[in-house]
Amino acid sequence: KQEVTQIPAALSVPEGENLVLNCSFTDSAIYNLQWFRQDPGKGLTSLLLIQSSQREQTSGRLNASLDKSSGRSTLYIAASQPGDSATYLCAPDSGGGADGLTFGKGTHLIIQP
Amino acid sequence: DAGVIQSPRHEVTEMGQEVTLRCKPISGHNSLFWYRQTMMRGLELLIYFNNNVPIDDSGMPEDRFSAKMPNASFSTLKIQPSEPRDSAVYFCASSFRSGLGEQYFGPGTRLTVT
Numbered sequence: 690k691q692e693v694t695q696i697p698a699a700l701s702v703p704e705g706e707n708l709v710l711n712c713s714f715t716d717s718a719i720y721n722l723q724w725f726r727q728d729p730g731k732g733l734t735s736l737l738l739i740q741s742s743q744r745e746q747t748s749g750r751l752n753a754s755l756d757k758s759s760g761r762s763t764l765y766i767a768a769s770q771p772g773d774s775a776t777y778l779c780a781p782d783s784g785g786g787a788d789g790l791t792f793g794k795g796t797h798l799i800i801q802p
Numbered sequence: 803d804a805g806v807i808q809s810p811r812h813e814v815t816e817m818g819q820e821v822t823l824r825c826k827p828i829s830g831h832n833s834l835f836w837y838r839q840t841m842m843r844g845l846e847l848l849i850y851f852n853n854n855v856p857i858d859d860s861g862m863p864e865d866r867f868s869a870k871m872p873n874a875s876f877s878t879l880k881i882q883p884s885e886p887r888d889s890a891v892y893f894c895a896s897s898f899r900s901g902l903g904e905q906y907f908g909p910g911t912r913l914t915v916t
Contacts, residue, residue, distance in 0.1 A: 721902060721903060721904075723904065723905065731909065732908060732909040733893070734907075735905070735906060740902065778845070780905075782903055789835050789850050789861070791847070794844045
């Protein structure tokens with residue numbers, strides 16, 4: 690059974706800093722990995738999807754990397770802004786979109802103005 | 803596309819009542835998922851469908867929970883009878899199985915059982 694751990698559980702940094710969120714998973718037989726953002730009281734917004742054959746994926750100030758063999762992924766946020774404040778969730782996909790995702794507990798991020 | 807649509811957005815009911823949550827997936831997607839989110843347990847998969855067929859319902863907590871997908875554009879999650887411990891946010895998500903498999907989530911239904 691896939692287990693996902695996200696470190697740190699919470700992070701508070703001043704605006705402008707670059708930061709790294711970590712995700713580890715126990716079963717490396719994955720098709721892809723998704724990073725989501727969840728704002729308080731809202732649904733999940735997909736940020737990035739990394740296919741198992743890729744090493745990284747970029748979208749704007751976000752860069753996600755994947756080391757499938759070691760069961761690790763990181764989400765790098767450059768030049769953080771107060772609007773980045775949210776909970777970030779990592780979810781490896783073992784079924785290629787046909788099975789459900791297993792989620793970590795998330796990293797609660799606060800960017801101080 | 804309007805994205806995944808869920809209704810109602812909020813539901814408050816008394817213990818013992820039947821609750822029905824509804825979901826309309828993104829047009830063209832052939833996989834649909836129901837998740838539940840609580841503070842204690844985080845996001846958990848309840849059940850998922852491929853091509854309208856239930857594939858794995860091992861995440862459904864009890865027989866009080868049931869889900870159906872009568873066609874490609876509609877699914878329901880029913881709780882009967884409801885209990886206070888069912889209070890949570892219930893999310894529906896959909897994906898296109900033969901593509902990247904990226905899952906798109908609806909806004910969720912916040913259920914409160916008193």
